[in-house]
Amino acid sequence: xxxxxxxxxxxxxxxxxxxxxxxxxxxxxxxxxxxxxxxxxxxxxxxxxxxxxxxxxxxxxxxxxxxxxxxxxxxxxxxxxxxxxxxxxxxxxxxxxxxxxxxxxxxxxxxxxxxxxxxxxxxxxxxxxxxxxxxxxxxxxxxxxxxxxxxxxxxxxxxxxxxxxxxxxxxxxxxxxxxxxxxxxxxxxxxxxxxxxxxxxxxxxxxxxxxxxxxxxxxxxxxxxxxxxxxxxxxxxxxxxxxxxxxxxxxxxxxxxxxxxxxxxxxxxxxxxxxxxxxxxxxxxxxxxxxxxxxxxxxxxxxxxxxxxxxxxxxxxxxxxxxxx
Amino acid sequence: xxxxxxxxxxxxxxxxxxxxxxxxxxxxxxxxxxxxxxxxxxxxxxxxxxxxxxxxxxxxxxxxxxxxxxxxxxxxxxxxxxxxxxxxxxxxxxxxxxxxxxxxxxxxxxxxxxxxxxxxxxxxxxxxxxxxxxxxxxxxxxxxxxxxxxxxxxxxxxxxxxxxxxxxxxxxxxxxxxxxxxxxxxxxxxxxxxxxxxx
Numbered sequence: 310x311x312x313x314x315x316x317x318x319x320x321x322x323x324x325x326x327x328x329x330x331x332x333x334x335x336x337x338x339x340x341x342x343x344x345x346x347x348x349x350x351x352x353x354x355x356x357x358x359x360x361x362x363x364x365x366x367x368x369x370x371x372x373x374x375x376x377x378x379x380x381x382x383x384x385x386x387x388x389x390x391x392x393x394x395x396x397x398x399x400x401x402x403x404x405x406x407x408x409x410x411x412x413x414x415x416x417x418x419x420x421x422x423x424x425x426x427x428x429x430x431x432x433x434x435x436x437x438x439x440x441x442x443x444x445x446x447x448x449x450x451x452x453x454x455x456x457x458x459x460x461x462x463x464x465x466x467x468x469x470x471x472x473x474x475x476x477x478x479x480x481x482x483x484x485x486x487x488x489x490x491x492x493x494x495x496x497x498x499x500x501x502x503x504x505x506x507x508x509x510x511x512x513x514x515x516x517x518x519x520x521x522x523x524x525x526x527x528x529x530x531x532x533x534x535x536x537x538x539x540x541x542x543x544x545x546x547x548x549x550x551x552x553x554x555x556x557x558x559x560x561x562x563x564x565x566x567x568x569x570x571x572x573x574x575x576x577x578x579x580x581x582x583x584x585x586x587x588x589x590x591x592x593x594x595x596x597x598x599x600x601x602x603x604x605x606x607x608x609x610x611x612x613x614x615x616x617x618x619x620x621x622x623x624x625x626x627x628x629x630x631x632x633x634x
Numbered sequence: 635x636x637x638x639x640x641x642x643x644x645x646x647x648x649x650x651x652x653x654x655x656x657x658x659x660x661x662x663x664x665x666x667x668x669x670x671x672x673x674x675x676x677x678x679x680x681x682x683x684x685x686x687x688x689x690x691x692x693x694x695x696x697x698x699x700x701x702x703x704x705x706x707x708x709x710x711x712x713x714x715x716x717x718x719x720x721x722x723x724x725x726x727x728x729x730x731x732x733x734x735x736x737x738x739x740x741x742x743x744x745x746x747x748x749x750x751x752x753x754x755x756x757x758x759x760x761x762x763x764x765x766x767x768x769x770x771x772x773x774x775x776x777x778x779x780x781x782x783x784x785x786x787x788x789x790x791x792x793x794x795x796x797x798x799x800x801x802x803x804x805x806x807x808x809x810x811x812x813x814x815x816x817x818x819x820x821x822x823x824x825x826x827x828x829x830x831x832x833x
Contacts, residue, residue: 434812435712435805438705447698464656465673465699467663549672552699 447556453482456556460533466549468492468534468542474501478529478557485629487527487563488512489554490604491572492542498535503528504605511605512569515618519626527561529554531576547576558597564632565625566597570604589621591628600625647756651676654757658731658750665746668732672696676727676754683723683826685760686710687751687770688801690730690739701726702802709802710766713815717823725758727751729770739769748773756792762825763791767801786818788825797822 448455457477463469476493479502488504496506504512513523532542532550542550554577558566568574571584577599578592584601592599602621603614655675662668674691677700686702694704702710702721711721730739730747751773755763765771768781774791775784775798784798799818800811 434809434816435709435716438708438712438806447700459677459700462652464652464659465675467659469656470660545670545672548696549699552697556698 447559451556451560453478453557453560456553456560460553463533466534466546468532468536468546468550471537472534473498475533476501476503476530476535477533478527478554479503480524480527482527482557482561484525484527484561485564486521486525486625487529487558487561487566488516488569489566489573489577490528490530490569492530492532492539493535494539494606495535497530503530507609508605511608515605515622518619519622519629527557527563529557531573541572547572551576558594563597565628566594566599567622567625568599568601570607573604574601588617589624591624598628647753649753649757651754651757654750654753658747662732662746671732673731674699674701674728674733675731676725676758677701678722678725678727678758680725680758682725682758682760683762684714684719684822685725685727685755685758685763686714686766687755687763687774688726688728688766689769690728691733692803693733696733701728705806706801706803709805713802713805713819716816717819717826719826725760727754729773744769744773752792755794760794761829762788762822763794763796764822765796765798767804771796771798785814786821788821795825797825 447459460475460477463475474493474497476497478487480487490504493503494506494508496509497503503509512528516523516526531547531554533553534550536542536546566577568577574580574584574587577594578587578601580587580592584603588601588603592601600621602618608615608618655673659673662671662673674695678685688702691701692704692706694707695701697703701707710726714721714724729751730743731750734743751770755774763774765774771781771784772778774796775789777784781798781800785800788795788797790796797818799815805812805815
């Protein structure tokens with residue numbers, strides 16, 4: 310009984326070795342295993358660890374099945390294949406998996422990633438499509454001006470019906486700090502500039518409090534048109550407008566984004582958490598530090614919250630100083 | 635600034651794209667089934683070398699706010715590029731302007747969106763139209779014939795040559811159809827070359 314278990318263990322490890330060697334040889338471009346098996350096992354036992362990558366799934370089961378068949382009475386290597394494969398070419402080695410046979414038709418060269426089914430020429434027309442990445446958000450190499458031109462005289466959502474001006478993001482694309490609010494209010498709509506009303510004046514003070522000037526930073530909103538009666542933009546309105554801000558973020562790649570208030574935060578971070586929970590700690594947007602804090606308009610209603618905003622802004626200042634180039 | 639671009643010349647549509655899109659948006663948003671939808675309108679130059687008309691926007695289009703983004707958009711870039719067309723040379727739009735599943739598109743939807751597509755193309759006045767897939771081809775040509783029957787031959791769309799072919803998203807699912815699209819694109823290349831001096 311013990312012998313049998315031991316034999317099974319040996320057989321199992323042997324099978325694994327064989328399959329690894331097979332993978333290894335295949336990587337080297339070896340076409341047949343004829344007569345090379347025993348020495349190859351010895352020679353590559355040391356290197357078999359490296360050859361573990363990209364083991365074709367077809368190899369191991371086929372060999373294992375064959376090995377099990379040999380167990381009671383070692384059969385000659387000419388034994389028929391377990392899965393009889395209709396093929397015009399004569400199998401050169403017993404137990405040679407189908408994938409190998411395909412390999413024999415290929416030019417002799419190392420094959421790193423074996424593709425069992427090489428695509429027909431017609432399928433490579435127009436090339437292969439790689440999974441879309443975030444760069445496909447806008448045009449490669451686009452500028453703020455390009456994005457603004459794409460916004461155009463926007464009518465993509467109903468908010469345009471009540472607007473006087475589209476309020477674009479303001480500031481230099483080289484700025485290290487971006488403030489993002491929710492949507493323009495009456496003053497912004499009238500002037501076409503973000504954060505120019507009372508809340509904007511408070512934001513200016515907040516910026517100056519960390520030793521910066523308004524000209525040093527970028528200021529924008531998720532939505533660029535003023536909602537009627539300053540209501541919160543709907544999910545669809547935010548989703549319609551947000552891509553332009555995201556494209557600007559892609560262009561500017563600021564070091565820190567400060568999201569002002571719950572709506573802006575939820576739209577940028579795609580979170581269900583509230584501002585009270587997330588403020589004060591850096592969050593992440595595609596590798597950019599994001600600090601959620603209260604909206605200046607909220608501070609106008611509840612000045613006691615200025616303490617928290619000041620604490621949050623100190624973290625932003627410290628981070629900017631620590632990463633200064 | 636853009637007004638001059640859209641200013642009508644004699645005998646042409648006197649609308650602007652903004653007016654058309656705004657009217658469509660107002661009508662659609664008044665219907666419950668479109669209330670919560672994000673609209674993706676067309677983009678590209680007036681008098682474009684080609685207008686590319688697809689079925690409907692996909693999720694990457696909504697995320698980026700532009701038509702023909704994501705893998706299908708990449709495929710479109712390759713298809714256009716194969717005959718020397720850049721995306722920027724083309725006016726890109728969809729028949730239905732909101733994200734939807736193919737089977738969601740009902741005759742009622744089409745009867746809402748199609749008139750705006752006709753008006754849109756009347757403003758853009760492309761030199762030719764490439765109609766990708768069944769939905770735009772049937773809408774533009776007012777036919778029920780399937781794309782497999784219509785593709786490969788120029789059809790007449792209001793005096794503008796229109797080439798129906800398989801849509802890029804379909805090629806992603808069935809790459810064997812690329813051969814046919816390539817054949818169609820070669821005809822487009824020839825047509826564009828022969829009409830180069832006409833405009």
